[in-house]
Amino acid sequence: MHSRASLALAIAIMLLAGWGTISALDWPWKAKLFPLVIGIPLFCLAAAEALWSAFGARGERQAAADFQLSTDQPREVIIRRTALAVTWIIGFFVLIMLVGFPLAVAILVFAYLKVQGKEGWLFSAVFTAVVWGCFYGLFDMLLHLPFPPGWLFTWFA
Amino acid sequence: MLDAFIQGLLLVLQWKAFAFMLLGIGVGFWVGLLPGLGGATTLALMLPFVYNMQPVEAFAFLLGMHSVVATTGDVTSILFGVPGEATTAAIILDGHAMAKKGEAGRALGAALASSLVGALIGAAALALAIPVVRPLVLTFGSPELFMLAIVGLAFIASLSAQGARGMLRGFLAGGLGLFLAMVGQDPQAGIARFTLDSLYLWQGLDLVPVLVGLFAIPEILDLVVRGTSIAGDTPAGHISHGALQGVKDVFRHWWLTIRCALIGTFVGITPGLGGAVAQWMAYGHATQSARTPEERKGFGQGDVRGVLGPGAACNSKEGGALIPTIAFGVPGSTSMAILLGGFFLLGLVPGPDMLTKHLPVTFSLVWTIVLANIITVGLCFLLLNRLAALTAVPGHLLVPVILVLVFIGSYTTNSSYADILVTIIFGGVGYFMVLAGWPRAPLVLGLVLGKIAENYLYISVARYEAAWLARPVVLVLLAIAIGVVCYPAFQAWRARARASAHA
Incomplete structure (x- = not known):
């Protein structure tokens, strides 16, 4: 590989x-x-x-002075989970474009905890509220980072 | 001189200056922890607030803030594998690997202690070097600075992987970094190079989105694949242990820590190289300290020397960078250029006056670096158990939070969604590099050095034509670069010779 x-x-x-x-x-x-x-x-x-x-000869793998990916899972599990993680990452980016940063953060955290983490409704809601509160308080209220509205809001405005 | 030295300390210890320093430390502490929010950006944001301050108060605030950013940036890099600062990415390679082995406490202890040692050495260099550094800096023209960039790249490319194949991949990664640094408007002729007709790429690739993607995305993918916490199955109680061991490691490898701190100071003094270079050169040097090829294989897998080398260099460079800023008004980095703006705002002119009339103010800068780092490291040690325990938090709770931090950190660079896209693309590149066994460090160093190297190469060729290659310091640096490339081969040959002699 x-x-x-x-x-x-x-x-x-x-x-x-x-x-x-x-x-x-x-x-x-x-x-x-x-x-x-x-x-x-x-x-x-x-x-x-x-x-x-x-x-070249298929010899022993040459290791770089860098981190190594985990190999303690079966190959098909590694491929499936990697594909899943890539989907979450790209999905988050698409979500940011569609609904804007603040809403996308709340949706991602809640959805990840519910779907991927299989956490309960209450825990997911409280955890999401805390993360979103920190994000909004720091980056929006304190640092005034400009977050443009998502494309959906622009299209339907 | 001694009077001014003591007077400098007393100036910082005045309640108002000390209070501003604590405020600066508080801001710098959080800026360092948050990925993407750079020390230079924060310095620029805080500059307008110093208008009504006295010089000592203003520098206690600004420098107090700036000198702790790298220290707390190490914490995020070690715990989550997300570089808190562009200048703290090298520590990820071994620091985060240690965290994954359940040695977060030891890695943090080593990083904090080496940071403190580095800061103290940088401050001492600042205090001692001002009278002697002028001739040294003036002997370095564009040809020498270009060769210095090549030596840095040779260091990291040849030492970040094993054998001839590893070296080839190291140089390939470094070359790719240099190539990527050319994206954007060419500084000499104004030609748009490799911009794909995109306005965003005219200014070139920013370091932060590239770094965050290259290092954080592969870690996130691996965390999802493993389905555990960062520290895996290590019992939570063991993780925070070992901080003292980390401190002991610094003293066990005392000479290496000093050498890496001196590398950081030297890079700091050299105008234009910048802080991101110091950590990688120190990492390369730490790797070189391995006596055998087998020992070197441990780097990247959690060797504590890979933590304390960049840790020391990252903080010592601040003292070094202040030397040309104060003595000649030549800033060594972006942050120092902003700080230089602070000098003018406060009515101080860098140069001979700072070494005579305003000497106590100059020494107050030295003391600010020392005190700010002691306070921050003390504070971090108090919080260390709680920080290290974060590596035991289940992965599914961490992944969305890290993902938000990664995307925000990338977005804050230019407040552009294109930065996030760059992060995702370089996340893919980083993942494939890790999968293929290619080192990522040379790519980063190439990207950092590319613009500087191109500028110096152009000036060298335009000014001296081919004669720049015959300058004595250039030849010495060329010999060092060749020596660095040949050293691993020599080491392998010596190990084989010893093994055959024992057989």
């Missing part, structure tokens, strides 16, 4: 570096100096990694 992910990343970087280098050729030298200095070696390094991932 990690080898395929590495291959995909390397190919993506190759495409990015190739596009960047070709685009830079039309610019004045002031603007293209750095893109060429970075883009060409980046393309070569990405090509080397892509070749290594595609044709």
Whole structure:
């Protein structure tokens, strides 16, 4: 799995570096100096990694000095839960666009506790009220962050 | 000199200045904990309030606030894997890994103690270095500063993964970071580069949405997959234990802490490199302190040295950054540029006057850094048990709260929904990098250094053509960069030679 992910990343970087280098050729030298200095070696390094991932020996996984994803669940559980988490994240973003930040925060927290956490109605409502109160008090009342109304309110206003 | 030093302390201890410092610490404490709300932004927001203050009171307030932001930013980074500040992202790699192993208390103890040591060293450097730093800073022109950026990148790219393959991936990630830094309007010719015809991208990619996505989203996904609390199945009582162990770790690795603090101070002194660079250089150096490749494998999995290195550097850089700000009026970072504005608001002109006529005020800045950090670290230790216990809270309660913080933290950068989209996209990039075993640290450092490096490279080539490559300091820095790249290979060769000798 990690080898395929590495291959995909390397190919993506190759495409990015190739596009960047070709685009830079039309610019004045002031603007293209750095893109060429970075883009060409980046393309070569990405090509080397892509070749290594595609044709290199399938040895032991090379660990980076970075955090490792959990592997103590069955593969299908990992895929299902990851897809679920991605849905929540993208869903929250869509909700923010549709109904605005303040309402989206309340809906996300309540829905997550009820659906994902299987918490009771009372606990979910109280927890949501506390989180929303902190969010609204700090970011809206105290810091006056501008939160535009959601698209739904603009469309139906 | 000694009189001015003591007078500086007495100035800060006046009730009004001390009260303003406590107020500043209170604001800085919460700003540090909240992801996205940066220390520089808060400094800018608070600047109008200092109009009617005396210089010592104003700096006690502003500097008291600014010097604790990094300390409390470490807390969010360690507990939730969400960088409280752009300058506290490096500590996530090992600090959050320790929290996941049920060692949140130890990680927090190490981070706080190293932060304090770092702050004290930075303040001491500020007090001692003013007379001697001028010639050092003046020997660094654009070619040297460009090479310094390359050394920083070589450090982190070569040390953040194992073997030749790991190094290749490290340099690829660093190169990608440099490439992403080019997005936006080119500073020399004004050409819109890689903006995809989007007005949002004209100003380039902001660091905070990228950082938050790169580090927080993969952690959230993993937390959902595990379905447990951050600390997993570790009994709640064990989590807050170990804070003292963390403090002891700082003294056990005393020399490393000092070295990382000195790296932070040096990066702080160097104009233009900024605070986000110091932590990664210190992390790279901490990784280098591993004696064997096996020992190095522990980094990223919860090695305490990966916590105390960035912790020390992050706080020592403040003292360092004040040196050129006060002595030459050359701010070393965005925050220092805002603070410089504070100097002018209060009628003080940085330069020789600050070292003669206003020397007690200059020393009051040193004392503010020292006192603010001692108070904050003491306060954090009092709250440490409660903070560490958060890692035992069930994941389904934490995920929506962290998600709200991540999105808000990202949104506050420009008050734009596009920032959230950037966070989600880089969350995906971060997840794939972790999945593929690629280090994320070089990407961040590349992104931070990209604009600086491009600017210095352009000036070097325009001013000296190819002759900049032959400057003595450039050659020394080039040798260091090559040495840093070759060192892991040499280390592996030595380990193999030793193993075959024992066999």
